[in-house]
Amino acid sequence: xxxxxxxxxxxxxxxxxxxxxxxxxxxxxxxxxxxxxxxxxxxxxxxxxxxxxxxxxxxxxxxxxxxxxxxxxxxxxxxxxxxxxxxxxxxxxxxxxxxxxxxxxxxxxxxxxxxxxxxxxxxxxxxxxxxxxxxxxxxxxxxxxxxxxxxxxxxxxxxxxxxxxxxxxxxxxxxxxxxxxxxxxxxxxxxxxxxxxxxxxxxxxxxxxxxxxxxxxxxxxxxxxxxxxxxxxxxxxxx
Amino acid sequence: xxxxxxxxxxxxxxxxxxxxxxxxxxxxxxxxxxxxxxxxxxxxxxxxxxxxxxxxxxxxxxxxxxxxxxxxxxxxxxxxxxxxxxxxxxxxxxxxxxxxxxxxxxxxxxxxxxxxxxxxxxxxxxxxxxxxxxxxxxxxxxxxxxxxxxxxxxxxxxxxxxxxxxxxxxxxxxxxxxxxxxxxxxxxxxxxxxxxxxxxxxxxxxxxxxxxxxxxxxxxxxxxxxxxxxxxxxxxxxxxxxxxxxxxxxxxxxxxxxxxxxxxxxxxxxxxxxxxxxxxxxxxxxxxxxxxxxxxxxxxxxxxxxxxx
Numbered sequence: 001x002x003x004x005x006x007x008x009x010x011x012x013x014x015x016x017x018x019x020x021x022x023x024x025x026x027x028x029x030x031x032x033x034x035x036x037x038x039x040x041x042x043x044x045x046x047x048x049x050x051x052x053x054x055x056x057x058x059x060x061x062x063x064x065x066x067x068x069x070x071x072x073x074x075x076x077x078x079x080x081x082x083x084x085x086x087x088x089x090x091x092x093x094x095x096x097x098x099x100x101x102x103x104x105x106x107x108x109x110x111x112x113x114x115x116x117x118x119x120x121x122x123x124x125x126x127x128x129x130x131x132x133x134x135x136x137x138x139x140x141x142x143x144x145x146x147x148x149x150x151x152x153x154x155x156x157x158x159x160x161x162x163x164x165x166x167x168x169x170x171x172x173x174x175x176x177x178x179x180x181x182x183x184x185x186x187x188x189x190x191x192x193x194x195x196x197x198x199x200x201x202x203x204x205x206x207x208x209x210x211x212x213x214x215x216x217x218x219x220x221x222x223x224x225x226x227x228x229x230x231x232x233x234x235x236x237x238x239x
Numbered sequence: 240x241x242x243x244x245x246x247x248x249x250x251x252x253x254x255x256x257x258x259x260x261x262x263x264x265x266x267x268x269x270x271x272x273x274x275x276x277x278x279x280x281x282x283x284x285x286x287x288x289x290x291x292x293x294x295x296x297x298x299x300x301x302x303x304x305x306x307x308x309x310x311x312x313x314x315x316x317x318x319x320x321x322x323x324x325x326x327x328x329x330x331x332x333x334x335x336x337x338x339x340x341x342x343x344x345x346x347x348x349x350x351x352x353x354x355x356x357x358x359x360x361x362x363x364x365x366x367x368x369x370x371x372x373x374x375x376x377x378x379x380x381x382x383x384x385x386x387x388x389x390x391x392x393x394x395x396x397x398x399x400x401x402x403x404x405x406x407x408x409x410x411x412x413x414x415x416x417x418x419x420x421x422x423x424x425x426x427x428x429x430x431x432x433x434x435x436x437x438x439x440x441x442x443x444x445x446x447x448x449x450x451x452x453x454x455x456x457x458x459x460x461x462x463x464x465x466x467x468x469x470x471x472x473x474x475x476x477x478x479x480x481x482x483x484x485x486x487x488x489x490x491x492x493x494x495x496x497x498x499x500x501x502x503x504x505x506x507x508x509x510x511x512x513x514x515x516x517x518x519x520x521x522x523x524x525x526x527x528x529x530x531x532x533x534x535x536x537x538x539x540x541x542x543x544x545x546x547x548x
Contacts, residue, residue, distance in 0.1 A: 048429065074431035086426035088419045099415040104431030109412060133422075152430055 001026045001187035002156050007046055007056030009039075009211075016042045018211035020056070024156070029178065029188040031198030031219070034208035035231060040191045041083075043208065044158050047189075048080050049073045061155055074104045077155035081148075081162050085141035087133030093144055094120065094129040097151045104152025115151060123147040138165055146177070157181065159190040163197055175201045195223060207231070252395055256388035264391050265459075270500055271394035272456045276473070277480040277492030278401040279448035283441045285487030286409065286417050290343070292474055293350025294449050296357045299468035300327045301450025302457035303367060309377030316377040320393060320454045327450020328443045335439055351471070358469035372464030375457070390459035397455050401448045406489055408444075417441065421487070479517055483524050485531025494532040 002024045009017040017039045024030045034040050045051035047058060049070045058066045065076050088096060097119055101112035120126045123143045128136065136144060142162060149157055159178070163171045171194060178201045181188060192198050198205055199219035206216040207228050215225055222228055256264060276298070283289035304323035308314045314322060334353060341349045362370045381389050408414050416437050419427040424434060457463045476499065484495025498520065506513035524531060 050425070069433075070425075070428040071431050071433045074429060080429055082426075082429070086423050086429070088422035088426065090418050090422055091415065095415055098412070099419055099432070100430040102412050103416060103433075106431075148430055 001028075001061055001185075002047075002189075003057075003059040004047070005057050005059075007043070007058065008054050009042055009046055009051060010054055016211050017046060017053075020208070020211075020213050022206055022213070022216065024187040024189060026155070026187055027182055027184040028204070029182060029190060029202040031202035031205040032189060032191045032208060033193070033195065033198065033205055033222075033228075034214075037210075038208040039211040040208055041160065042211075044080065044160055044189075044191065047073075047156075047158060048078055071103075074152055074154075075106060077153075078158065079104070079149035079152045079154035079156070080158040081142075081145045081160060083161040083164055085138075085145040087136065087141055087144055087148075089132060089134030091133050092130050093125050093133065093136070096133060096144060096148050100148045100151035101153070107153070112151075115153075119147045119151055123150075139170065142166070150181075155185065156187045156189070159188065159192075161191055161193065163192060163194055171197055199223060249399070253392070256391055261387060264387055266500070266504075268387075268391045268394045268459060270496055271391075271398040272452050273476060273480060273499070274492050274496045275394070275398040275401045275452040275455075276449060276477050277484065277495060278398070278405055278489075279445045279452065280477045281481050281486065281488075281492055282405055282408070282445045282448075283438070285481065285485075285491065286405075286414075286421060287438055287441045288421050289438055289442060290347045291350040291445075292347045292471075292478075293352070293354035294445075294477060295469055295471055295473040296350070296354030297327050297331065297446045297449035298453030298456070298473050299354070299357060299361065299465065300330055301453030302463045302468045303361060304450065305377075305454035305458060306373055306375055306463055307367070309375060309380075310373070314377070316375075316380045316458060317389075319377060320458060321451060323454035324447045324451030327453070328447030331446030332439070332443050335442065339435060339438065351474075354469060354471075358465050361465045361469070367465075368463075370465060372462060372467075375461045375463070378461050387459070390455065393455045393458065394452075397448075397452050401452070402489065402492075404444070404448070408441075409489070413437070413440070479521055481531075483521060483531055485533030488531065488533040490533045491531050498532065 004023070005021045007017055007020045008015065020043060022030065032040050032043065042051060046053045049068060053066065057064060060077055063076065065073050068076060091099065094116055097116040098112050101107050101115045102109065105115070107115065120129050123146055125140065125143055125147060128140055133144065145162070163174055166174065175197050178188065178190065190198060190202060202219060204216060205219050205222040207214040207222060209231055214227060214231070215222055255267060259267070276294070280291065280294055283291065301323045304326040305316070305319050308319040308322055309316055338346065338349055338353065361367050367373065409417070416427070416432045419432055420434055420437055428434060453468070457468065480495035480499050481491055482495070483498055484493065485491030499517065502516050502520070503513045506516055528534060530537065
């Protein structure tokens with residue numbers, strides 16, 4: 001589904017993403033780990049087009065999307081759930097999803113309404129459908145962030161540290177949601193600090209450090225890797 | 240109930256020429272033109288975050304378009320006035336490739352520069368009567384006794400039309416895009432909203448509405464000059480009315496226009512003091528009531544819900 005080759009980005013002398021290549025198939029979930037400043041968020045910015053890349057190519061479903069704008073990539077099939085949920089203060093929850101469906105998935109108004117009700121139901125937001133985005137609690141904002149991404153009918157979902165600020169049991173619920181997302185025509189990339197969350201939900205984990213790919217393998221191999229333990233898991237047990 | 244009141248008010252406004260004197264009709268027409276202009280300016284500024292300080296350029300373009308279409312193409316004024324709006328919209332579309340490279344305050348000032356350039360070009364054009372302006376050829380299209388009522392009804396139609404257009408637009412799927420962009424541009428783009436397409440649409444619509452209101456205003460004047468038609472004073476009034484009334488609110492232009500004309504007419508005997516009153520109320524509004532007069536209702540509702548909970 002997603003094929004990234006030689007993706008690079010420098011800010012001045014600092015190389016933030018350095019020649020990263022990775023492939024994610026439909027139905028697959030890739031976890032991305034790495035210490036702060038490893039280039040994880042910039043990697044997402046390059047995939048979504050928020051930041052233009054210096055070199056490399058991003059192919060989605062066989063189509064080169066490297067030169068497309070942020071919004072065109074969404075229409076092409078990339079959706080992102082932000083670390084800090086972004087909602088529109090003056091739009092209701094239902095309007096958020098309707099907009100995402102009409103603008104991002106380019107479906108008709110009636111199909112958008114159907115999709116909206118389905119997603120409200122699936123993400124447990126039905127009771128809050130008419131609440132403005134500015135008045136939601138954190139967990140509901142996270143749900144909305146998720147539902148919004150799905151309403152664009154993506155081929156690839158990017159989850160950017162969505163467990164931040166959640167309790168341990170909420171993280172477990174999130175892992176279940178991500179597992180439930182796995183369908184043959186959807187690829188998932190999940191950036192997360194919590195190693196066990198990724199181990200429980202992802203098929204493979206990619207470790208970034210200083211913008212470079214250190215290792216990419218199954219969760220059990222990656223978490224057992226001495227280099228990974230030194231770089232990352234030490235930090236995680238401190239936290 | 241609300242609908243009945245609105246229908247009654249509209250009926251009374253339509254019937255106004257049958258019982259009001261000329262002075263009242265002139266004032267009413269002026270108020271309606273200002274409401275239409277404020278509604279048009281509010282669309283890109285209040286809903287889309289595109290602040291323009293050059294909308295007087297579109298007023299002048301609309302006015303001149305009416306005069307030229309009437310004189311050179313012999314169009315009936317009732318056809319030429321909406322056509323003037325369309326011409327203004329198309330000209331606005333033509334300048335967007337350059338203007339839309341500018342953001343925020345640069346856009347605002349860029350629009351002002353555009354308006355100045357248009358004024359200078361018009362003043363240097365013999366075809367458009369140069370600095371001394373030109374009379375309205377199509378004045379003969381309407382019998383003299385019907386001129387003022389016709390101008391008034393056109394102003395009424397423009398003001399109501401602009402209001403209904405903005406209202407309908409904000410309730411549509413397009414309105415969702417506009418509001419989302421205003422709230423958070425990156426988030427809006429991240430669900431597939433193309434910002435420039437949305438902004439282009441509201442900008443061109445706004446220019447067309449402004450051009451048409453300008454044409455209506457200069458239809459009643461029967462004569463147009465570049466200094467009057469491209470006067471920055473137009474924008475000063477429009478911005479005042481919209482900000483005092485409430486940016487991004489449908490009722491804003493009505494409330495702002497009411498306050499503007501109350502101050503202007505109430506202080507008419509005191510020379511330019513009304514300008515000082517306007518400036519003072521604008522500053523006060525920005526300090527204590529940033530949402531404008533239209534947000535007073537919200538405050539009331541808000542405190543009520545707070546008491547209940």
